Amino acid sequence: MYEGDIASVLISEEQIKKRTAELAAKVAERYPTGAPEGDLLLVGVLKGAIFFMTDFARALPIPTQMEFMAVSSYGSSTSSSGVVRILKDLDKDIAGRHVLIVEDIIDSGLTLSWLMRNLRTRNPASLEVVTLLRKPEAVKVDVEVAYVGFDIPNEFVVGYGLDYAERYRDLPYIGTLDPKVYGG
Numbered sequence: 001m002y003e004g005d006i007a008s009v010l011i012s013e014e015q016i017k018k019r020t021a022e023l024a025a026k027v028a029e030r031y032p033t034g035a036p037e038g039d040l041l042l043v044g045v046l047k048g049a050i051f052f053m054t055d056f057a058r059a060l061p062i063p064t065q066m067e068f069m070a071v072s073s074y075g076s077s078t079s080s081s082g083v084v085r086i087l088k089d090l091d092k093d094i095a096g097r098h099v100l101i102v103e104d105i106i107d108s109g110l111t112l113s114w115l116m117r118n119l120r121t122r123n124p125a126s127l128e129v130v131t132l133l134r135k136p137e138a139v140k141v142d143v144e145v146a147y148v149g150f151d152i153p154n155e156f157v158v159g160y161g162l163d164y165a166e167r168y169r170d171l172p173y174i175g176t177l178d179p180k181v182y183g184g
């Protein structure tokens, strides 16, 4: 698939699976008998987090419920605009709920810090973040991320939900994109 577009496999399907199980075990430690006041609410950020969200939820040994939000900070370009817009909001009120945001990747951290501020105003009982990937730039931003799958180099990556111009989400691994694809 996508012959010649992927420069290298950065994180294999097996590595993703193993790390997802480890992250799920950590989250389950925090809620040994499930979250109080209703099940733990996973808020997946569309579309990038879809594969991670479904695998992560199934790896968690506690009951969870799922909600999705779609925000945009990127068009089809590969760098952040800093402008965040809600494309699809949550269907449910999260007041009093234990919420875990499920993210695919934190790059500049702008999207997540905006999202956390936004969700905090809705008064959840707790608000934490699990992200599969984090780039070094994100470390400079003041967002507390409780659970991180992999810290990766500052390269554009695709696969396992992550796209370039809506392509490559269906790859089962995380790979780096050959710069020729985006005219680099």
Ligand code: XMP
Binding pocket: 048, 073, 074, 080, 104, 105, 106, 107, 108, 109, 110, 111, 112, 138, 155, 156, 157, 158, 162, 163, 164
């Ligand atoms: P910020 O910079 O706000 O960006 O932390 C977060 C969002 O940007 C997208 N993003 C990427 N998408 N490959 C992608 O396919 C990448 O390497 C990449 N870096 C950032 C992504 O949608 C993320 O939620």
Ligand code: MG
Binding pocket: 048, 074, 162, 163
């Ligand atoms: Mg994207």
